[in-house]
Amino acid sequence: MKIALVAHDKKKEAIIQFSISYAPILKKHELFATGTTGKKINEATGLPITRFLSGPLGGDQQIGAKIATNEMDMVIFFRDPLTSQPHEPDISALMRLCDVHQIPLVTNLAGAEVMIRALEAGFFDWRNLLKNEDN
Numbered sequence: 068m069k070i071a072l073v074a075h076d077k078k079k080e081a082i083i084q085f086s087i088s089y090a091p092i093l094k095k096h097e098l099f100a101t102g103t104t105g106k107k108i109n110e111a112t113g114l115p116i117t118r119f120l121s122g123p124l125g126g127d128q129q130i131g132a133k134i135a136t137n138e139m140d141m142v143i144f145f146r147d148p149l150t151s152q153p154h155e156p157d158i159s160a161l162m163r164l165c166d167v168h169q170i171p172l173v174t175n176l177a178g179a180e181v182m183i184r185a186l187e188a189g190f191f192d193w194r195n196l197l198k199n200e201d202n
């Protein structure tokens with residue numbers, strides 16, 4: 068599965084701890100991230116991660132583009148709801164595209180824990196079926 072990992076600045080430590088805790092699961096998948104989030108997770112875990120631009124410079128939109136073309140299977144987004152973001156329209160657009168294309172999206176740690184365990188249990192195998200239909 069192709070998984071996008073994204074965290075706003077005040078949630079970076081949380082996504083790092085999450086990634087360390089679930090590295091045994093994450094390492095079985097293809098990981099993508101916005102710029103700074105990906106750098107920090109890679110430094111903390113050694114997991115290979117394809118990095119897009121930093122969020123404010125277009126990274127959320129790059130992930131959105133992958134969703135639009137059915138090249139991303141889920142989004143784990145540690146969002147900071149208490150700090151205004153200069154690129155709020157990009158964030159809304161990313162979440163909207165998840166809804167448009169039925170891409171599983173979580174926006175906080177509690178959801179991410181459920182998502183990653185569901186992933187490991189095979190709950191998202193239907194994504195592979197969809198992709199096979201596209202081919």
Ligand SMILES: O=C(CO)COP(=O)(O)O
Pocket residue numbers: 073074075076100101102103104105120121122123126127158
């Ligand atoms: O701003 C972000 C998501 O909206 C995250 O970007 P960075 O990972 O580059 O900090």
